[in-house]
Amino acid sequence: MSFFADIPQIAYEGPESGNEFAYRHYNPDEVIAGKPMAEHLRFAVAYWHSFAWEGGDPFGGRTFERPWFGGEMADAKVKADAAFDLFRILGQPFFCFHDADVRPEAESYAENCARLDEITDYFGEKMETVGTRLLWGTANLFSHRRFMSGAATNPDPEVFAYAAATIKANMDATHKLGGENYVLWGGREGYETLLNTDLSREADQMARMLSLVVEYKHKIGFKGTILVEPKPQEPTKHQYDFDVATCYGFLKRYGLEDEVKLNIEQGHAILAGHSFEHEVALAASLGVFGSIDMNRNDYQSGWDTDQFPNSVPEVALVYYEILKAGGFTTGGTNFDAKLRRQSLDAEDLVLAHVGAMDLCARGFKAALALREDGGLETARAARYAGWDDDLGRAMMASDLGEIAERVRRDDLRPEPRSGRQERLENLVNRVTDQI
Numbered sequence: 295m296s297f298f299a300d301i302p303q304i305a306y307e308g309p310e311s312g313n314e315f316a317y318r319h320y321n322p323d324e325v326i327a328g329k330p331m332a333e334h335l336r337f338a339v340a341y342w343h344s345f346a347w348e349g350g351d352p353f354g355g356r357t358f359e360r361p362w363f364g365g366e367m368a369d370a371k372v373k374a375d376a377a378f379d380l381f382r383i384l385g386q387p388f389f390c391f392h393d394a395d396v397r398p399e400a401e402s403y404a405e406n407c408a409r410l411d412e413i414t415d416y417f418g419e420k421m422e423t424v425g426t427r428l429l430w431g432t433a434n435l436f437s438h439r440r441f442m443s444g445a446a447t448n449p450d451p452e453v454f455a456y457a458a459a460t461i462k463a464n465m466d467a468t469h470k471l472g473g474e475n476y477v478l479w480g481g482r483e484g485y486e487t488l489l490n491t492d493l494s495r496e497a498d499q500m501a502r503m504l505s506l507v508v509e510y511k512h513k514i515g516f517k518g519t520i521l522v523e524p525k526p527q528e529p530t531k532h533q534y535d536f537d538v539a540t541c542y543g544f545l546k547r548y549g550l551e552d553e554v555k556l557n558i559e560q561g562h563a564i565l566a567g568h569s570f571e572h573e574v575a576l577a578a579s580l581g582v583f584g585s586i587d588m589n590r591n592d593y594q595s596g597w598d599t600d601q602f603p604n605s606v607p608e609v610a611l612v613y614y615e616i617l618k619a620g621g622f623t624t625g626g627t628n629f630d631a632k633l634r635r636q637s638l639d640a641e642d643l644v645l646a647h648v649g650a651m652d653l654c655a656r657g658f659k660a661a662l663a664l665r666e667d668g669g670l671e672t673a674r675a676a677r678y679a680g681w682d683d684d685l686g687r688a689m690m691a692s693d694l695g696e697i698a699e700r701v702r703r704d705d706l707r708p709e710p711r712s713g714r715q716e717r718l719e720n721l722v723n724r725v726t727d728q729i
């Protein structure tokens with residue numbers, strides 16, 4: 295019997311529905327703003343949280359009992375059967391995975407590659423029958439003990455070599471499955487203590503790895519986007535890909551800013567002391583916005599708790615920025631989110647996604663309504679209008695002496711003007727309340 299037993303396929307029933315196993319806002323085929331909702335949102339299930347994670351925390355081990363928790367390839371296939379069953383139940387357009395989520399770890403690199411090949415061939419068949427596509431693939435370069443001191447930034451070049459070879463295998467697998475992006479999250483690319491760390495060397499090593507990835511992408515004709523995922527800390531004390539601004543500086547320094555974009559995660563933004571919408575807006579303004587990992591942190595814990603999102607207003611502001619940037623191209627909304635360890639049942643896994651997809655759909659509709667209302671952009675344009683006038687243009691073209699002369703000549707006495715924050719917050723609430 296299937297792990298999800300008789301859980302029905304989830305259908306859209308509209309906002310009035312009281313059926314737990316139905317979408318109330320996510321109507322994948324409904325065309326809004328020119329395309330079906332499914333194509334705007336591009337939802338994905340994260341294989342690692344939903345199928346590989348065992349429910350452990352720092353004080354206790356496995357709480358989940360899953361029929362695929364064994365170390366054999368046969369278990370990996372049972373896991374894949376369950377995963378694609380979930381994708382079918384949800385009508386999920388995409389999924390994402392690391393190599394370590396989908397195949398048991400072998401003794402050698404060669405055997406790891408053979409296993410990855412075998413399981414991804416199995417995926418290929420299932421993707422065709424279920425219709426779920428690959429949003430992105432990635433390599434897990436942080437769980438195995440060989441990576442404890444980093445992958446690309448490891449002091450030992452043997453580890454760099456092993457990591458590079460592993461990335462190659464994962465890029466091949468992603469390419470084979472028609473993946474739309476390839477992600478690099480620098481799990482242990484950072485340090486525990488500066489006392490044993492050579493910052494300059496590690497930056498050069500990391501840039502070398504990323505350049506190799508870009509070069510290989512072109513060599514194999516992979517048309518997807520290479521995405522780096524910022525995070526400021528955890529598991530290392532300090533991660534190099536701290537936040538969007540830091541990543542952009544790094545890409546610029548090594549001339550990679552036209553080749554690499556960013557995968558931005560809510561929980562990581564919060565850990566870095568930013569809002570999710572700040573990170574998305576900044577990436578968009580720098581031309582490196584790629585995709586999102588949607589989740590939420592517990593705001594009190596100071597930890598990347600990877601919970602499913604549950605705040606419409608927060609999600610709405612993020613989709614507002616994404617819409618402003620022109621929407622997703624190769625990116626999408628990946629639920630990098632896991633159940634709480636007491637949520638043991640198959641139904642919990644399904645309903646977590648149903649709720650999150652519905653919530654995101656609602657936030658997305660709110661964002662669209664805000665775009666259509668236009669009030670925020672009118673206010674923003676009015677606030678900066680002076681820069682389109684003669685004086686504003688002159689500021690961009692004059693030197694300090696000329697500017698000083700002009701201030702003296704025109705006897706400028708600038709007066710502060712209201713930023714109208716509360717009025718804008720009211721506008722957001724007024725428009726989004728109607729969704």
Ligand code: XLS
Nearest residue numbers: 432479523559587598630
């Ligand atoms: C961990 C990261 C990870 C990446 C993929 O915090 O979010 O899950 O998304 O390696």
Ligand code: NI
Nearest residue numbers: 559561598630
């Ligand atoms: Ni994360």
Ligand code: NI
Nearest residue numbers: 523559587630
């Ligand atoms: Ni993530």
